[in-house]
Amino acid sequence: MAKRVAVMSPQTRLARSRRRLRGRWRMPRLDPDDAERALRNYRLQRRRGVAALVLIFAMLLGLPLLLRVAPGLTDVRLLGIPVSWLVLAVLPYPLMSWLAGWQLRRAERVEDGTGHGDGAR
C-alpha cells in the first residue's frame, strides 16, 4: 500500500512546500557516463533548436512584412474572404503546428540515439 499523500494541484504543492533548501546546498553530481551523454544532448539540441528558432522568427517577421509590402492582398479574395485576413487569421496556425511537430520529432530523435554522434543527421 502506497503511503498516503495529501491531494492537491501542483501549484498548491509548490506553494505549501517551498521551505527546504535553506542554507548551503551542493550541486548533485553527474556520473561520467551521464555527463558525456548530457553534453552530447546539449550540443545536438542546441544545433537543432537554432534551426527551429530561425524558422519561427522568419515566420513572425515575414508575415507582417508580407502584409506591409503587399497591401494589395486585401483586394484579392479567396472564397470571398480577403487574402490578407487569411494570412493573418488562419495561415499562422497550421504553419506553427507543423513547425512544432517537426521540431518535436527532431528533438526526440536526438534522445533516441543511444550511441555517440549518430543523432547528428
Add this chain to the structure above:
Amino acid sequence: MVPALAVAAVIGVTLFIGLRGVAAMRTTSDFLVASRRVTPLLNAGAVSGEYLSAASFLGVAGLMLKDGMGALWYPVGFTAGYILMLVLVAAPMRRSGALTVPDFAEARLASPPLRKLAAVVVLVIGALYLVPQFRTAGLVLTVVSGTPYWFGVTVAGAAVAATLALGGMRAATYVQAFQFVLKLLLFIIPAVWLLATVGEDVRHRALNPEEFTHFERDTTVTFRVDATLEPGGFVPAGTRMEFPAGAQVPHVVGSTPPGGEEWQLPLLDFGHSGYPLLGTLAVLVATSLGTMGLPHVIMRFHTSPDGRAARRTAAITVGLLGVFYLFPGIYGVLGRVLVPHLYLSGATDTAVVAMPLQVDSGWRGTLFTTLLTAGAFAAFLATSLGLLLAVSGAIAHDLSPGGLGRLRVTVLAAAAVVVVLALFAAHLDAGLLVTWGFTVAASTFSPLLVLGIWWPRLTAPGAICGVAAGLLSSSGAIAVTLFGPPLPGVLAILVTQPAMWTVPLAAVTMVLVSLRGRPPAWAMTAMLRLHLDEAREPMFQPRRGNRSAWSSRRWWTVRRMLRRSGR
C-alpha cells in the same frame, strides 16, 4: 439576470470539482503517481485551459473592434510562445525539477538574492496579468447584470479569492483540461450559431467592411470611459446618449472608427504613429517571449512525468491553441457589423457577449449570451486562480516564509490589491494592459531561462543585474505611459510597447556582467543536468558526511572530461 446565474453556476461547479472531485481520487492512489501518468494530450489540454484567459476569450475580439484587423496578431504571438517554449525551455525546465522561476534560479545558480528578486518579478507580472482579467470580468458582469463596474470587479475578485481559499487550491489537472474543452465548446458553438443566424446580408457586410458612419437603428450608448467626440466635445464616463436611426456617428478622438481604411490594415498601428510594422513586431516579441516566463504556465509543465512529455505537451498545446484562436476573428468581423457602437462607449471587451442579443432577442439570444458569459467567466477563473496562487506562493514562501494559514491570508490580500488596481484600470487601453504582463516576463524571465539553460557561463551576479535591468526598464516604460506626457511617433511605440529594446537590454546585461565574473566550478554540471534525458537520470544523492574516495575520484573524472571537451 439569467447570464448572472450562469456565472454563479460556473463558480459553483469549479468549487464543487475542487472540493469533491479531487478528493475522490485520494482513495485510488497517491496523486503524485497519478500525475505521472498524465498523458501529454491531457496535460496540453490543461495548459491551454489555464492559458486561455478572459483576454483571449473576449479581449481579442474586442481589440479587433477597437484597433482593427491587426489585433489578430496578439493570438499569433500567444501561440508562437509555445514553440519557443518547446525549443528552449520545456524539457530542460522539467528536468531541473523547478516549478517556478524562483525555484529555477535556486537550482541553476544557487543564489538566494536572485530567488528573492525573481519572486518580486513574479508579483509584478502577476499583478499586470491579473488586472486585465479582473477588468474584463468586471465589464462583462456589468453588461449582463446591469450593475456598476466597481461592483462587477469586486464580485469577480471575491469569487476568485473565495474559490481559492475554500478549496479551489485542489483543482487539479483534469479540471483544467475539462475547462479547455468547456471553453472551446462555449466559444465555437455560439460562433457557428451566429454565422448561421445573421443572414446573408450581415455576412456580406462582414467581409466587405465599410466605415461606421451612421447608426442603423436607435442606439443607446453608455460611455464607460471619458471620451472626446467630434462633434460633441468632451463626454464624461457614465453619460448615456441616445442616437436615432440614421444619425451621424461622432468620431472618437484618438481611435479608429470600425470598418474604415485604417481599421482594415492587417497590422497594428498604435496611435496612428505611421509605423505599423514596428508596432506589430513589438507586440509579437512581447507576447511570444513573454509566454515563456508566465508563472502559471511554467508551473503547469511540472505535471508532465518527464522532460520528454513536457516537450510533447508544448507541441500539442500549439495545435490546441491554434484551433481556439481561429475563432476570435469571426467574432471580431461580425462584431464590427452587429455592435459597432461599442467603440464609442469604450466597452469593446463586451462585444462577444453583446452579439447574440443583437441577432435574436428571444430565448435563443439569451441562451447564447448565457453560454458565452459562462465561458468567459470560466476563462477568467482558470487563469486567475493559477496566477493568484503563484503570486501568493511567491509572497508567502519566497519573500517571507510562513505557514498555510499565512498563504490563505495572502491569497485574500493579493486578490484585494488586484481588485483595487483593476478599479482604476477601466479607462486604460485593453491592448496595452494585455501586453504589459507579457512585456515584463519577456524582459526578465525569458533571458534568464534561455541563458540559464543554454549558456554555462551565466553567473548569479549577471542574472541579478540582467533581471533588474529588464524589470526596471520595462516597468519604467509602463510608468511613463501611465503618468507621463503623450509621446509622438516612434517614441510612442518604443515606450508603450517596450519589449523590442528591454529584452535585448536585459540579455546583454546578463552576458556582459557574467563575462566579467567567473562561473563557479559546478556551473557546467548544473547546466548539463538540465539536458540529461530521463533514461539515465541519476537519483538525487543526499549529502554525505565524509566524501568517499570513490565519489571524489568520479567527480574529478567528470571535471577532466568536461575540460577536455571544450565547454
